[in-house]
Amino acid sequence: MSPEPSRLAPPPAPPIVALRGVGRRFGEVDALRDLDLEVPENRITVLLGPNGAGKTTAIRMITGALDAHSGVVRTFGLDPREHGEEVRLRCGVVSAKPALYDRLDGYSNLAYAAELYGMDRGEQMSERIHHAAARFGIEHALDQRVGGFSTGMKTRLALARSILHEPDLLLFDEPTSGLDPESSHAVLEMIRDMTDSGRTVVMCTHLLLEAEGLADKVIVMEDGHALVAGTPDELTRRYWPGSVLLVAAEDAASFGSLDEIAGVVHVEADNHPNRRRLHLDGDDRTPDVVNALVARGVRITRIEPIEPSLEDLYFAVRTKKDIADDGGRQLSPTSNDDATTDRHRQVAALTGWPGGRKDR
Incomplete structure (x- = not known):
């Protein structure tokens, strides 16, 4: 009798996001230097590092809001600069300083965003708006002008906006900035819940306690490059043997x-x-x-x-400066997409795209 053929494990799913050798300069400053990172599907990836480490620049690369001066960026397997609308319609983004329409009330801000994401006005849109607002504790303020919102209220409105269209990838840049402890807790709980519903999350933070117990993968950044990347268990074995x-x-x-x-x-x-x-x-x-x-x-x-806490691992990594080399993989180029309609630009504004409209 011939032996039973070995059962091979299925190949790992390709990363939702892949940056290979990415560089970006602002004047004489290298914001990113030969940055490699991967974001696995249905996981929470935390970009951890001090202010100025390049975390925000990396987030903007993922959506195509910034060009890479060198290297390759792929989001959902696509070049986000060439397939910008397709990428951004599948992303929900909350920047550290979200662009909102101060002269509109909260509901109108969310309704406008929902329309840009292709939703028709009606009962379904209204339900999604109220559900998202309630999730972040701002349903009571939907009839108030956003110009009168506190910083924390504006952040919560931006968070509600980010999930209206049920995106596959959520990108949060310092998502709890300006929030009170109760709201911060709600945001972090929401981030945990997102992966349970099949979504992928990337979160930037310099607050170690925020990432503790939350991250499936940690990428420690400093001076525009990744010092090390891995799961908390992998980092523990490496730096806390x-x-x-x-x-x-x-x-x-x-x-x-x-x-x-x-x-x-x-x-x-x-x-x-x-x-x-x-x-x-x-x-x-x-x-x-x-x-x-x-x-x-x-x-x-x-x-x-x-x-070891994430704080212990973080400082162990930064002390040893042991730069991880995950190896490179050539990514195939994709075709151009030259669509630049006004709707594209308005959708882009929701993710900080430079050609998008912003409230004055």
């Missing part, structure tokens, strides 16, 4: 020279004087280290493993 124990004792003086214990590679002070963080060279070292502490006469009051 051992285990860490938090040890508390009745008397701090009893600790002595903890780095002399076999298996302890680093000792870190804690914010409490009677606690230490012990970095071990392997997960199986914990019993030996505990026995060694007891043998030294340390009266242990607490001991527990520490899982």
Whole structure:
């Protein structure tokens, strides 16, 4: 009997977004330098880095709002500069400073956006508007002029606008900027929910706590390029290879020279004087280290493993400056699409496209 043929796993789905060797200059400043990144489908990808790292520029590249001076950009497999409308109709974007019509009320802003996205006025449009507004707690303000909105209210209106047309890809640039804690929590919950309904999310932030527990993939950026990219688990294995124990004792003086214990590679002070963080060279070292502490006469009051936070990983990455090389893959060019109708430009304005109309 011939052996059963091996069952091969299906090939991975192509990334929703791929940037290869992308560069962009503003005058003498390199905003992006040979940037490589991929955004997997139905996942939350967080671009993490300080202000000026290039996160916003990368977002604008994805929608075609900016040209790349070098490299290749593909969104849904398309060149967003050549297939701009097709790309942008599948994207929902919230920029750090969203463009809104201050002289219109909230409902009219959303209705206008819905029409640009191809929705007809009627019951379905009204339902979507009210549903989106309620999701971000602004349904009560739909009849008010946007010019009187606070910064947080304008951000929530822009978030509601971004999901009206049920896009495949959501791009959020500092989405909780100006929001109160309750609204910030609602936004982050919405981002989690989006991937459950088959959407892909890219979020820029410099706030580590925002990305904690949210990111399926983290891309750490600095000075216009990616320092490293991977899932939180991958980054943990790479930059936090051992285990860490938090040890508390009745008397701090009893600790002595903890780095002399076999298996302890680093000792870190804690914010409490009677606690230490012990970095071990392997997960199986914990019993030996505990026995060694007891043998030294340390009266242990607490001991527990520490899982690294995203903040721990972020600073470990930036300290080591270990630039990840994910390898390049040639992307095939696509055909030109020269459509430049007024509707295209108005849809483009919703994503910050330079040719789009903006309220004065």
